[in-house]
Amino acid sequence: MRRRGADPPRGTDPPRDADQPRGAARRRAGERPPADASPHRADQPQHLRRHDRDDDRHRPARPRRRLPGPGRDRGPGPGHAHRPGRPARRRARGPRRGLRATARGDCAALLVGAFGDPGLAELRAATDVPVVGLGEAALREAAADGTPFGVATTTPLLAGAIAARVAALGLADRYTGLRLTTDAPERLSADPESLLDQLEQAVRACVERDGARAVVIGGGPLGEAAEALRDRCAVRIVAPIPAACRALTRLLRQ
Template identity: 50%
Template sequence: MKHIVVINPNTSAATTAMMTDLVRCVLPANVSVEGMTAVSGVPMILNPAQLDASVAGVLDMGIAAARNADGLIVCAFGDPGLEPLRNSVGIPVVGLCEASMIEAAAGGRRFGIATVTPDLVDSFAQKAESLGFADRFTGTRLTDGDPQRLASEPDRLREALSIAVRQSLDRDGADVVIIGGGPLGRAAAALREQLSAPIIAPIASASALLLRLMTEADDAAGA
């Protein structure tokens, strides 16, 4: 049986459980999933300083988890520590932002982001540029209100995100919209079911990408 570890760079055990459940739901039964939660930091990453501060914890958790895992997911939309962790372990590692942008841009589609964290908007644009998708990225649309309070109220969160999704599609010309945030994972999954709009759920994107990379690694090892 293959084993995946979900690394939560924030300190919320409830968020870890939610994200781990979402990963488990989209993977085959022969893949086990375990979650790890940061021991220090913040319950929700809201700005670049907090994102940078989470990198050390991601590396510590990831290096420890890699001893018994076949793949790792860095489950924060800012992908903190993704590249250093890849360089430190010998197994596939994926991040939510990178994986969702790869899926969203497939076939030359234009994509936007709907999220709750205004202070991280610049980092999303930088990520799109680093992946070679700057010409396909239509920008980020934000919800109104305090991000943490909104994230704690599922109905309000889904309603606010649905408005941001519609703005991204109708005003920005996106073909598909990413719901940007690990803690927004359940809302993203619900919106995919509720809206006719094309929605990308980053946790599902990362899970699918990691499974593919693990399969490719097995094929290469057996060649």
């Protein structure tokens, strides 16, 4: 038998007046609970502390943190050649790392691994080792010997940058234009078959409608698709990464 005045056994509530309303009813009536009615009193043992779910419903929602994603601060999202909207401090990381590597003597050449060639001019001005960009190497290889060339890609945001890059390299007279895939880049990145089919259609449009005799696949991450398109298209396909590697090899042999 439990002695009078002893603590109630575990798992049971302390006795209360039958006419006394519970927490939720007390709040609806506009009454404030007494100070000692908190479910988290410091003098309660840990196993007797209770969590009042009604209190959670009245707490203000915690503000959500806005994360970068497709269409926001970081451009079209992961899996694409560039993100034109990402901050300048992110674009500057590559050149700084390249300069540190050359200062330590850890490399004999640098390759800028983005189709827009970010930081290419800065690296060439600051170091003596050969520096090659994916976009420049692919465009120059496609336009060699006066060949009319076009570009097929998945990212509409690259259109202006590609045209400006072609003009800066002095290749505008051989540039037949840009052809884009139909679906959004985010959708195509999750569907390799559709990506390949739509890139093939863009390549054929470059050839049949624009008169291109070479087509650059605009984007480093599209390298596998570019290799597969060589078996499906009669026109010469130029993939940026192999073109950049060939350009580096020629520079190192000089």
